[in-house]
Amino acid sequence: MERLEWILSTLEQMLNTKQKRHIAGGVLVSAALLFGGLAVTVVTLKDETHELEEF
Numbered sequence: 001m002e003r004l005e006w007i008l009s010t011l012e013q014m015l016n017t018k019q020k021r022h023i024a025g026g027v028l029v030s031a032a033l034l035f036g037g038l039a040v041t042v043v044t045l046k047d048e049t050h051e052l053e054e055f
Contacts, residue, residue: 015021 015024
């Protein structure tokens with residue numbers, strides 16, 4: 001519990017201004033879009049092993 005309080009206190013100090021919160025939000029949105037794009041790529045990939053087994 002003490003560690004959680006320390007982490008929250010540190011985050012509060014790091015994001016104490018509107019500009020810092022805006023930058024952190026931008027970084028989080030960019031990371032979300034990156035991983036979302038990777039997920040779409042993986043889902044849409046065709047499994048080539050099934051095509052080779054049919055012949």
